[in-house]
Amino acid sequence: MPLFKKTSVDSEQYTPSNVQAYEMIYGTDFVSPGGREIAKQFAQRLELRPGERVLDVGSGLGGCACMLAQEFETDVDGLDFSSSMVAEASARCREKGLSEKVRFFQQDCLELEAIEEYDAIMSRDVFLHIGDKERLFRNLFRALKPGGRMLFTDYGCRERPWPWTFARYVKARGYTLHTLYEYSTIIERSGFSEVLSEDITALFIDTLRKEMRGLKDLPWHQRATFRLAWTSKLRAARKGVHRWSLIQAVKPG
Ligand SMILES: C[S@@+](CC[C@H](N)C(=O)[O-])C[C@H]1O[C@@H](n2cnc3c(N)ncnc32)[C@H](O)[C@@H]1O
Numbered sequence: 655m656p657l658f659k660k661t662s663v664d665s666e667q668y669t670p671s672n673v674q675a676y677e678m679i680y681g682t683d684f685v686s687p688g689g690r691e692i693a694k695q696f697a698q699r700l701e702l703r704p705g706e707r708v709l710d711v712g713s714g715l716g717g718c719a720c721m722l723a724q725e726f727e728t729d730v731d732g733l734d735f736s737s738s739m740v741a742e743a744s745a746r747c748r749e750k751g752l753s754e755k756v757r758f759f760q761q762d763c764l765e766l767e768a769i770e771e772y773d774a775i776m777s778r779d780v781f782l783h784i785g786d787k788e789r790l791f792r793n794l795f796r797a798l799k800p801g802g803r804m805l806f807t808d809y810g811c812r813e814r815p816w817p818w819t820f821a822r823y824v825k826a827r828g829y830t831l832h833t834l835y836e837y838s839t840i841i842e843r844s845g846f847s848e849v850l851s852e853d854i855t856a857l858f859i860d861t862l863r864k865e866m867r868g869l870k871d872l873p874w875h876q877r878a879t880f881r882l883a884w885t886s887k888l889r890a891a892r893k894g895v896h897r898w899s900l901i902q903a904v905k906p907g
Contacts, residue, residue: 667827668738679880683716683720684715685779689717692857697805700803702773707729707731707771708726710775711763711775712780715742716743716744716747719731719758720747720752722756724752728774729756733758733766735760735783744758763794769796772798775794777808779808781806782827791841792844801906805900808898809896809897810897811896812833812894819886823886834853835851837901841901845906847905858891862887862888862891
């Protein structure tokens with residue numbers, strides 16, 4: 655059983671009250687833009703078959719992992735660095751009666767040691783937290799079976815220099831962001847082929863605008879902070895500085 659440890663993402667960005675707010679904004683069981691509907695749309699691109707084994711990296715509250723099992727009849731492992739996310743995802747999974755199909759474990763994806771275990775890997779807006787992308791993609795490459803597919807979305811950026819407001823936001827959050835070109839290069843260098851990278855910032859803007867309507871339902875003490883954060887993201891995305899990236903790649907068979 656992995657050790658449950660308190661981490662800085664737990665204690666800073668993903669505090670229980672922030673996670674509750676994120677969920678009110680993104681939708682039940684999700685901590686990423688677009689909630690279940692967008693997660694399902696993206697997952698369709700993986701062309702999953704019943705019984706395939708899928709790894710959801712940075713599974714959060716478990717919404718995506720459970721959706722993959724329910725909609726595509728796959729067997730899913732969700733891993734997350736945060737022990738509280740894993741505990742919450744496991745409890746929700748049990749309530750949905752999915753414990754046979756989906757399991758969650760606490761792990762840093764940089765420590766993943768799986769070898770050729772998975773037919774597919776999906777991840778939603780997690781890799782922004784990872785500085786060492788070379789190690790990340792080496793691990794994910796090794797974890798996939800030959801012919802295995804990977805799909806993820808992540809916050810991205812345009813080439814530097816950035817406006818200072820954006821640079822300050824990225825630094826304050828501890829994010830490591832990449833342009834699509836940088837991402838594709840790292841992923842190809844890790845051994846993946848058929849790398850498809852798509853700028854989905856227009857969808858990000860659309861999603862942010864819809865989410866902003868929900869901010870009024872947040873508790874009063876969080877409303878102003880989240881409104882400021884969403885307004886800043888929207889402004890940076892409209893200027894083309896803050897991007898949203900969708901990347902697909904295949905491990906050669
Ligand atoms: C924006 S949330 C996304 C959660 C989930 N993918 C979703 O779509 O709802 C990012 C998640 O990544 C997790 N995370 C951050 N760094 C990680 C790491 N090094 N290894 C595994 N998970 C990590 C966080 O704990 C958090 O649950």
